[in-house]
Amino acid sequence: MTMMYDMPPAPHYVCNGCTPAEVRTTEFLQERGINDKYALATVMGNIRQESGFHANICEGGARVSYSNCHYGGYGLIQWTTPSRYYGLGKFCTKYKCDPSTLDGQLKYMVTEVQWQRAEVVFKRPNQSIGTYMNAAYGWLGWGIHGNRTYFANQYLNKLKLHQPA
Numbered sequence: 001m002t003m004m005y006d007m008p009p010a011p012h013y014v015c016n017g018c019t020p021a022e023v024r025t026t027e028f029l030q031e032r033g034i035n036d037k038y039a040l041a042t043v044m045g046n047i048r049q050e051s052g053f054h055a056n057i058c059e060g061g062a063r064v065s066y067s068n069c070h071y072g073g074y075g076l077i078q079w080t081t082p083s084r085y086y087g088l089g090k091f092c093t094k095y096k097c098d099p100s101t102l103d104g105q106l107k108y109m110v111t112e113v114q115w116q117r118a119e120v121v122f123k124r125p126n127q128s129i130g131t132y133m134n135a136a137y138g139w140l141g142w143g144i145h146g147n148r149t150y151f152a153n154q155y156l157n158k159l160k161l162h163q164p165a
Contacts, residue, residue, distance in 0.1 A: 010030075010033075011035055011037070012030060012035075013026060013035075013037055013160060014160055014162050015159055016158050016159075016160050021054075021102050022053055024103075024106075025044065025053065026040060032119065033123050034119070034123055036122075036125040036127065038127060038128065038152075038156070039122040039124075039132050041156045041159060042122075042129050042132035042133055042148075043122060043136065044151070044152070044155040045147075045152030045153075045155055046133075046139075046142075046148050046151075049146075049148045050076065050077045050078045050140065051075060051076045053102075054076075055075055055076055055100060055101050055102045055104075056101075057074070057075065058072060059071065059072025059074070066088065066089060066098075067089075076102070076106070077140060084112065087112070088104075091107070091108040091111060092108065095107065114140075117138055118135040118139035120135075121135035129153070129156075133145055133152070136148070
């Protein structure tokens with residue numbers, strides 16, 4: 001007779017003092033199976049550095065729709081290369097989402113090969129911010145930690161383990 005043991009539930013974090021976009025992103029990442037606090041904080045810190053969680057931001061700070069950003073990166077992670085920028089538009093046309101919105105961009109983000117490679121690492125628990133930052137580099141291609149690490153550490157303080165009543 002084989003005994004079945006229930007796995008303990010994955011931890012669930014809430015983002016205290018966060019904006020609605022940060023809260024939604026935290027939930028979205030956990031729905032994807034990213035349940036380590038340090039991994040969540042690292043992804044959040046990188047998005048904050050890229051866009052401040054403004055989905056409708058064009059590189060340089062202009063707040064415009066997807067079709068009105070004609071130079072530099074766009075959106076949550078500042079999609080810059082033509083294949084990534086136009087990929088966002090094509091994805092949202094195909095799946096009937098708005099490429100200028102948080103939900104449209106989160107849904108697209110996880111389809112990119114760069115994300116999928118990094119997500120494997122983000123789903124590994126008990127790693128350091130540095131390890132997760134190395135994966136984030138492959139996802140985003142930035143040059144230095146700087147504010148990314150600073151912001152990740154801020155999110156460590158905002159992410160609180162949810163204790164069901």
